[in-house]
Each structure stands twice: as C-alpha cells, then as structure tokens.
Amino acid sequence: MSAVDAAAVAAWVREFTRLVHEQRDELTRLDAAIGDADHGTNLDRGTAAAVAALGARPADDAAAVLTTVAMTLIKTVGGASGPLYGTFFLRAAGALDGDDGRAVAAAVRAGYDGVVARGRAERGDKTMLDALGPACDALDGAVAAGRSLEEALGAAAEAAAAGRDATAPLVARKGRASYLGERSAGHVDPGAASAALLVQAAATALAGRG
Ligand code: ADP
Ligand code: MG
Numbered sequence: 001m002s003a004v005d006a007a008a009v010a011a012w013v014r015e016f017t018r019l020v021h022e023q024r025d026e027l028t029r030l031d032a033a034i035g036d037a038d039h040g041t042n043l044d045r046g047t048a049a050a051v052a053a054l055g056a057r058p059a060d061d062a063a064a065v066l067t068t069v070a071m072t073l074i075k076t077v078g079g080a081s082g083p084l085y086g087t088f089f090l091r092a093a094g095a096l097d098g099d100d101g102r103a104v105a106a107a108v109r110a111g112y113d114g115v116v117a118r119g120r121a122e123r124g125d126k127t128m129l130d131a132l133g134p135a136c137d138a139l140d141g142a143v144a145a146g147r148s149l150e151e152a153l154g155a156a157a158e159a160a161a162a163g164r165d166a167t168a169p170l171v172a173r174k175g176r177a178s179y180l181g182e183r184s185a186g187h188v189d190p191g192a193a194s195a196a197l198l199v200q201a202a203a204t205a206l207a208g209r210g
Contacts, residue, residue: 003099004149004209009062010054013069016201017047023197030190034177038079039190046077046085066093066107080119080175081191084128087114101149101210105139108156108202112136119174126172126184128191134159135199149210153203160199164192 002008020027020043028040050072059065066089074086091114092107112132116122123133138159142152165188172184175191 002209004062004104004206005099006059006062006065008206008209009065010059012202012205013047013054013065014051015205016198017051019197019201020044020047020194023193027190027194030188030193033187034172034180034184035190036176039081039194042077042079042081043085043194046073046082049073049076062099063093063096066090066096081128081194084115084119084191087118088112088132090114099210101143101152104149104202104206104210105136105143105152108139109136121174124170125174126167126170126177126189126192127174128189128195130167130170130189131160131163131192131195131199134163135195150203150207153199153206157196157200157203160196164188164196167192 020040024040024044026040027043028037031037031039050069053068053072054065057068059068070086070089070093073082073089076082077085088111092111095110096107097103112129115129115132119127119129121127121129123129135156139152139156142155143149167189168187169185171182172178172180172189177184177189
C-alpha cells in the first residue's frame with residue numbers, strides 16, 4: 001500500500017482548500033452569528049496561498065509540506081484561527097516520523113496538543129478543539145485497534161463532524177464568541193466547522209494510503 005508521502009500530504013492540503021472554498025460562505029455565516037464574519041474569507045485566502053506556495057516550491061518530504069503550509073497560514077490567515085492552524089501544521093510537521101497510520105495519528109495528535117498549548121482552551125470551550133479532539137481520539141483508537149488508515153480517518157471525520165455539531169448548544173469560553181456570553185449558545189462554532197473539513201479532507205485525500 002502506498003505511503004503517506006509528500007504528495008499525499010499535499011493532496012490533503014489541496015482537498016482542505018477545496019472544501020474551505022466550497023464552504024467559505026457557510027463558514028463566514030457561522031462567524032457572522034457569533035464573531036466578526038471573517039472566518040470563511042480568512043481561511044479561503046490562507047489555504048489558497050498555501051496551495052500556491054506548495055506549487056511554487058515542491059517539497060520532497062511530507063514534513064516540509066506541512067511546514068510550508070504552517071508558515072503560509074500564519075502569514076496570510078490572520079485572526080485567531082491563523083496562528084492556531086499554523087501551530088497545528090507546524091507541530092504536526094515536527095512530530096511526523098514515518099509514513100503509516102501510526103505516524104499520521106501521532107502527527108495529528110501533536111498538532112492538536114499544539115493548538116491546546118497555544119490557545120489555552122479546553123474541549124467544551126466551543127472552539128476548533130471540539131472537532132479536533134474527538135477526531136484525534138477516534139484516529140488513535142482505530143489505529144491502535146489495527147484498522148486501516150482509511151477506516152481510521154473515516155472514523156475521525158465522523159467524530160469531528162459530531163464534535164462540530166455538539167458545539168451548537170455550548171456557551172463560548174474562548175475567542176471572540178466568548179464576548180457574547182450566553183448569546184453564543186445556539187450556533188455552531190465556525191472554527192469547529194472548518195476543523196471538521198480538515199479531518200474530512202484527510203479522510204478523502206489519504207484514503208488507500210498508509
Ligand atoms: P477571529 O475570531 O480572530 O475573527 P477567526 O474568525 O478566523 O478568528 O476564527 C475563529 C475561530 O477560532 C473560532 O470559531 C474558534 O474555533 C477558534 N478559536 C478562537 N480562539 C481559540 C482558542 N483560544 N483556542 C482554540 N480555538 C480558538
Ligand atoms: Mg472571525
């Protein structure tokens with residue numbers, strides 16, 4: 001079976017970019033309800049720049065692809081989510097050691113831990129962590145149980161989508177939405193929605209790998 005190499009990671013980023021572009025208005029609509037209506041446009045701009053950067057400087061190892069994406073997102077996304085997504089990819093790059101399912105699960109877990117450390121949020125605070133955390137748990141569990149990377153990422157994508165949906169009733173305790181207090185309840189968190197797209201993109205782009 002083919003490995004999770006630089007081309008596979010670049011395909012993951014391209015698929016994330018495609019989904020963000022497709023969902024840009026929906027992400028912005030979610031951010032309009034509890035933030036400042038820029039999440040879709042911020043992320044669409046940043047992911048498009050990341051794909052352009054990858055095209056300009058093709059990398060031959062997967063960690064270098066992740067690092068290029070991280071640096072581009074930090075430079076171009078802005079807002080709270082730019083540095084946080086940048087941290088996710090940077091930590092994932094640093095932790096990637098191998099090209100199989102276990103390596104992918106460990107890299108994604110390291111990315112998640114980096115977002116926790118950088119943003120000082122916890123699960124239940126109504127942030128991207130509420131989609132990324134359950135995805136990490138599902139991925140780790142499935143890989144440890146010996147399931148294929150395709151199955152593991154499928155389970156992770158389902159967990160991320162469920163985590164995204166579960167943010168709706170929560171009161172935000174971090175980020176701009178927290179300024180609304182109780183009024184933030186009743187809306188899905190935009191960062192949780194984009195994080196679910198990131199995991200969904202991995203499930204699509206890395207199917208058959210690892
Ligand atoms: P901004 O709020 O600066 O406009 P964005 O709209 O791009 O930035 O992103 C908002 C998203 O960032 C939120 O929906 C939330 O998921 C995420 N977020 C904000 N603060 C944190 C944090 N401290 N930890 C994790 N995620 C956060
Ligand atoms: Mg915003």
